[in-house]
């Protein structure tokens with residue numbers, strides 16, 4: 001498929017406000033994609049790599065602005081691009097406003113190519129670019145991007161720029177792709193439309209055309225309020241049946257590979273999707289918890305499976321013993337809750353599982369920092385280790401970490417997602433027999449017994465307890481009611497840093513005050529501001545934060561900078577007040593910085609909905 005064709009379709013999708021029609025457009029695009037289907041399923045979501053693959057292009061807004069400026073012609077500078085960006089608000093429209101055509105002519109004249117870009121070529125070029133590292137890689141990236149923009153039409157440039165930053169902004173989220181795959185390759189579309197035309201003279205759902213598709217742009221499996229796909233059943237956004245949707249959803253949960261799932265649905269149908277299994281080395285989305293009490297748990301399930309709530313960072317452990325392709329014959333990989341590969345940062349966990357696990361497994365657990373006596377340290381300590389790329393050896397000496405495994409998703413070629421908590425825990429105990437890495441599990445219907453377990457957990461320095469429905473299956477990516485977390489500490493909020501101010505005096509070279517936003521699922525903007533934080537940050541942290549955030553600067557106006565939403569802060573506060581100052585309508589009273597939640601992306605930050613609930617419950 002030509003990239004120009006993809007851009008034209010993307011533009012049509014972007015302009016379509018209704019859910020049902022959006023799914024239909026995406027469905028048609030998938031049907032026409034041919035061999036490019038895997039790439040197209042990713043591109044519509046602004047992804048170059050599959051969801052399970054944590055490889056990033058590592059191109060910040062600044063580099064992109066420079067590439068656009070260069071391709072736009074000799075008289076255009078990165079500052080011009082930045083100025084236009086301040087007006088337009090997003091890079092796609094800015095890129096679309098430049099005329100790259102003159103350069104195309106130049107390229108052709110000087111022996112360059114004037115052929116149109118293809119989807120496949122854009123994909124391959126961006127992948128090569130992601131692999132560039134080491135000295136000179138920044139320049140190579142700039143040149144490669146320049147080359148792509150140089151050959152792009154205005155519409156192509158718009159979607160190319162957005163793709164590079166990972167945000168398509170065409171209202172297509174995971175839910176739309178799932179629906180479109182089901183509709184394209186599983187649904188008996190003709191009979192479905194005929195039926196509905198007979199019924200109503202139009203689509204199945206009368207209201208569907210009126211609904212805004214903004215909600216659908218949400219990554220549904222990650223949506224705080226989504227418990228399962230059945231929720232969507234009341235408001236159909238597709239002609240596919242619930243069963244067909246569930247088949248696609250299931251394969252997606254297991255694989256996190258939209259391209260593979262789309263191709264399987266097309267070539268092998270529902271049976272093919274059923275055969276998609278977990279694979280050691282391919283991370284799964286983590287199951288999440290809601291806040292809840294012992295009474296909630298016992299009322300709902302009669303008995304609860306209770307575990308300590310470890311105060312660390314989530315880790316998914318994949319072990320493939322006897323892997324002939326691995327140097328040491330054993331392949332271990334560790335993933336964060338966002339499926340980022342954190343293997344290299346945690347060598348002692350790798351060594352531990354190498355020593356103790358001898359069947360292929362996928363385990364779920366928490367990595368906790370401990371002191372010399374083995375007592376747990378606050379989670380900020382473990383974050384000093386997590387994702388670390390440099391000085392891993394030195395930090396290993398400074399911060400000791402341990403694995404507490406609490407779940408087993410796959411053991412010895414058997415997928416266990418559909419097994420109940422108790423059975424999965426029993427398998428976990430088998431896999432890690434003779435170790436102290438398996439979290440204790442108490443199954444009890446006695447509130448006093450659970451209270452005693454909670455007290456012991458807190459006394460031992462843990463964060464609280466987890467209450468799990470003993471019969472529940474593992475539902476990847478869902479924050480359902482089957483896992484409840486209970487912790488006595490004051491709540492903190494996880495907010496996205498969307499802006500900052502340069503400091504003053506001795507802090508003049510650093511960003512010093514940070515603008516915080518909650519995810520806004522309802523409004524036009526993606527984020528709603530809620531306050532600024534400047535306290536609780538040491539000088540050393542300030543320097544680190546500046547390094548982290550400077551590449552994300554989108555525009556500057558005097559002291560103030562706008563940031564690409566990418567970093568999440570955990571912030572403490574005394575109260576949430578109503579306030580006209582910020583776009584959320586709320587402000588944090590006495591906000592203080594606690595830590596960068598390196599284990600979270602903006603999608604995992606707290607939503608405005610949660611802020612409202614917290615404000616009401618004070």
Ligand SMILES: Nc1ncnc2c1ncn2[C@@H]1O[C@H](COP(=O)(O)OP(=O)(O)OP(=O)(O)O)[C@@H](O)[C@H]1O
Nearest residue numbers: 288289307308309310311313314366406439466485
């Ligand atoms: N025994 C346990 N079972 C499941 N999760 C546990 C357990 N102990 C600690 N956890 C952690 O608690 C988290 C569940 O809480 P939640 O889904 O709300 O994530 P979170 O937003 O990171 O919450 P928090 O900030 O409270 O840890 C898990 O992601 C995991 O990291």
